[in-house]
Amino acid sequence: MSVILTKGQSWEQLADMLTLDPSYGPAIANQNNMTGESITGQNYRIEIPDTWMKPEYAGKQISLQQAGSLNSIPMWVWAGMLAGTLFLIK
Secondary structure (H helix, E strand, C coil): CEEEECCCCCHHHHHHHHECCHHHHHHHHHHCCCCCCCCCCCCCEEEECHHHECCCCCCCEEECCCCCCHHHCCHHHHHHHHHHHHHHHC
């Protein structure tokens, strides 16, 4: 079983990115006992059978980041950039 930690993706997006067939979206919802529920815009832990997954994703835990999210940059990176900027200004 592969484990996916979602960050706002829909069932269809998960199926398109990770499985052998984009039409697996409803089956993934059914597998997770969430038929008829939307996961878009929310964080969830989703399980997908390995036989449905693309080979490079089978048997893994995958954490999906939102594209372009500034929250995905660690605080120490922001602190380093601020310190570097202040050093250059002096």
